[in-house]
Amino acid sequence: MATARETARPPAATAAHPSFDVERVRQDFPILQERIHGRPLVYFDNAATSQKPRAVIEAERRFYENLCANVHRGVHWLSEHATQAYEDTRIKLQRFLNAADSREIIFVRGTTEAINLVASAYGRKNIQAGDEIIISGMEHHSNIVPWQMLCEEKGAYLKVAPVLDSGELDFEGFERLLNTRTRFVAMNHVSNVLGTINPAKRIVELAHQWNVPVLLDGAQAAPHLKVDVRALDCDFYTVSGHKLFAPTGIGALYGKTKWLEAMPPYQGGGDMIASVTFEKTTYNTIPYKFEAGTPNIAGTLGFSAAIDYLNDLKFESFAPYEHDLLVYATEAISRLDGVRIIGTAKEKAAVISFVMDNIHPHDVGTILDREGIAVRTGHHCAQPLMDRFNVPATTRASMAFYNTFEEVDALVKGIQGVKEFLG
């Protein structure tokens, strides 16, 4: 007999996505075969970090087994080929983000470092006492603290665009904050807690009317949406490799050439110089000016493999599938008594935060874990947002294209189990 939940599933989920074979895709991710506490792993913590396809793991291994050398240094074969592979990745990322020039791609450890780089290099030079920087109320700590530190150092002011009850940006509230003292806008493209997809293009357009450059934190957007930095016309864009199916410790900053060229270096060291004497150092050109020291070469080659993987899989193919997963999970979780979803924006990525009556997320997380279900519980590095919604913490299920409708069913059953266990 069909239950209400079964009928809610899109009729023949796989048939609705003929070009997307989730079972085949799952074979590419070795960890999805793991069992946790004796149960099949159900991984719903993709917003914290995504799992890695075999091709990415192999690319890192191949670097160390066959290609290990430093880049931009040696004249020997290995160094030459490692350099080539490293620079090819820059071009792949340029195309992935649709940047105008590969020199606009800077390799960094991740989004946190990318934002710190901009706050430090752009901010130190361009922000002065009395200036204002606008962020939003739904930022991750990494898009709050670097700007707070900059404001403190310069005597500038941090202004926070409000968030509506739906979890959407209060666009008019943002508009009201812009004025002649505004010098910079930094906002996420997709919220890591709410899943809200922000109207990035409109944010940029509006800020540009005031001649204010915009940084978009794309850590949570790039795994779900096709990003086009030229269409967005943003000034800076950040991505974390590890959320994009690449290894940890590698990410990218996109910046428009005109800004990058005018910015002072971020860190001093090897690779970022043209010439050094004890009297004076001449800095290298972009992008190398911002890449001091030996980079994460293995991670970069893993990143390269991840981009290839995503290009082969095609956003057009997996994004609709992910969206149906989101809709299905949202409906199923909404139907549960005593469970409330935080973040109900019209435009959402596949992220669902929820709270349960009288049950703390920490207990939810521990009990689901025993069912093999990995979710994130806590404040998700967004304490101001928790305060905004007057909750100490949430439980967050964040999905990727390798998740299935059956896994959503397991989550829903798990949540019901939590209620029975603690109820």
Added chain:
Amino acid sequence: MSDLRDLYQEMILGHSKSPHNLRVMPEANRTAQGFNPLCGDKVKLYVKLEGDRIADLSFEGSGCAISTASASLLTDTLKGKTTAEADALFEEFHDLVTGKRQLDEAHNELGKLKVFAGVAEFPMRVKCATLVWHTLRSALSASQETVTTE
């Protein structure tokens, strides 16, 4: 789910749903706040100290089942104890929940607090059980600073 029952013992669930001593205490002469930034747990502890004896204890705050039950049972257990006895119990409690000491070697003074022995199998939850104890230590010290688990 048997190992979950080791963590969420009936007594813990009971105290988390109906915590004892959950109230503001205006006559307290020592207070301190504890915060676990990882999960957002907050606790404020009120202590009425008479000499070196804990005459009364209460708390308020929000937290998970483990941290709420821990606060409830701590306030029950330590009423009437001296600060030195409280310190000694904290050491024993800490050894128990971190697995340094097994349940069968636990000191009898721990009494009902032994119900937290199952926490040792859940290392991510040790801070939930010990937050209120760290907060007590701060309340009893001169500083009375907010403590965090990080």
